[in-house]
Amino acid sequence: MGIAIPFRREEENMIQIVRHALAAALVTVFCATSATVVDASEADARREERWQLIADYLFDDREILPTDTLIRIEAPKRAQDAALVPITLTMPEKDKIKSVYLVIDDNPAPLAAHVTFGPAADPGTLHLRVRIDTYTNVHAIAETKDGKLYSTVAFVKASGGCSAPSGPSDAEAMKGMGDMRMKFAKDIQQEKPSEATLMIRHPNFNGMQMNQLTRLYTPPRYIDKVTVSYGDQDVLDIVGDISLSTNPALGFGFIPRGEGPMKVVASDTKGGRWEQTFDVPSVTQ
């Protein structure tokens, strides 16, 4: 990777931190075994060490408690498509939840998404699609309304998800950039939590995809912010990063109140900004 990638400063720092940590861990591993097999417990130790670095970076000194009840993560043990790994987060005690973080520990920029729920949200379930670069822990962290952090983890086997191209060609992948769709569940009832899926056409180039002709990495350009509002209330506020899949899709819950359309504003790292409104199918009382 000889080409400088114009990552934002915090990502640059993050990558450096992670690289140093990884290199240090690897040196340890190779010195210890001098063999070609990484001992499983040492690999676990390396993963734990890496997670501690990431957690310190993202959350400073805030304590993160393990949980089986506040947030759960559903991910395939082995990814079918490393460039599109579906992840489902469930938050059974949804009224306590302020926001959730999805962290793919061994991706070059581990934070995949941070989703903050507004008053019109139903924070019970989130469906995301991410790229996963290698065998890695995936952490889901719930931030409760009283400001505490709780985490759960899943291990996913995947390979090459970040450098996998966004489409048949870069030009093809750019087609229709910013187009959006919103799919609503059937039979929407007043005040009864309902699900919707937001789909955005966007290549989400992550800076790790190389063009053979130019031998240059396609410059990163990805959706970094999405807000969803319903009437005059917020539903979701999403901060995305390089790990969201091409044509990002997000399944979420909301509380139908029959007040105005749902509005989506999305922006990317190259100044692209797209706005679209969707009529929520008639809400029955």
Added chain:
Amino acid sequence: MVGFGMSGFELTGASSIRQSVGKARFTRREALSLGFCLCCLPATGLAAQAFALKDFGNGLFIREAPHEEATATNKGAIANIGFIVGRDSVLVIDPGGSAADGRWLHSEIRKRTSKPIRRVVMTHVHPDHCFGAAAFAGEQPEFIGHHALRPALDARGTYYHQRLAEVLGQENAGSLVYPTREIDDVAEIDLGDRLVRITAHRIAHTDCDLSMLDTSTGTLFPADLLFVGRIPSLDGSLPGWLAEAERLVKLGAARAVPGHGPAMVEFEPAMAIQRRYLTALQDETRAAIAEGIPIDEASRTVAASAAEGWALSEDYHSRNVIQAYKELEWE
């Protein structure tokens, strides 16, 4: 081909390679990142080609490949490849899945004829079909590809090469070769005593599929537009693939050389079996999307019975559902 595995170096195929190589690959990559010398690691030996060429007469030779993923043992020789010896020259249709595979095919041709190799047809971008092309560069043939092959190689070539090199080693992976003759629609090529007709398809298995009809023997080369035995792998467009398959059937060819499967099959019955799978995949994926079933649940449930009985279905079927879903959800 299909997924990244043998036939399909697809994007996702990567996980399959990972599967076949396991921990050894992990450490190799780590070693590289630390500048370790790889010469101390076990070399991938140049084992003899396990697969023989089949002679179908009239100068037509096909190498039938097993339903496997690319490994150091098979050297990426996982797709059906072959050549036609015409009166004046030789045409290669798919140069093989790696430099090692291409070198093997080249030597097999030279055991049989000294005629010049004037054409090398690269049926699509997947490495199991086209990564052997560099082994023919010394012959200075026309490298024939779909007009969309070049941009596809630009976008994916590096990625494929890295993945393949991880499995086979740099020396066997093969370097990328661009088409020197691009097919926009249909082209006829005269081998002296026979015409072959090459068709550039709309997006189907991939976005750069070629097929070829050898008019003198009535043999169709659908390449990866037809899988037999091995589960088809979707890397283009599902409705597109079904449409292009119908177009091929209208040619009325009696026999065909599938991209994966037996070296020669009766064409229509084989295509009918593939159509059943692809149609079930399309219908059930559309139904899942209409019902609001999320992509992860769909990947576990859609068309599961249609996938039964195909080789490598555990590696590729769920992936096909994901490919189909992400295409059809935008309909």
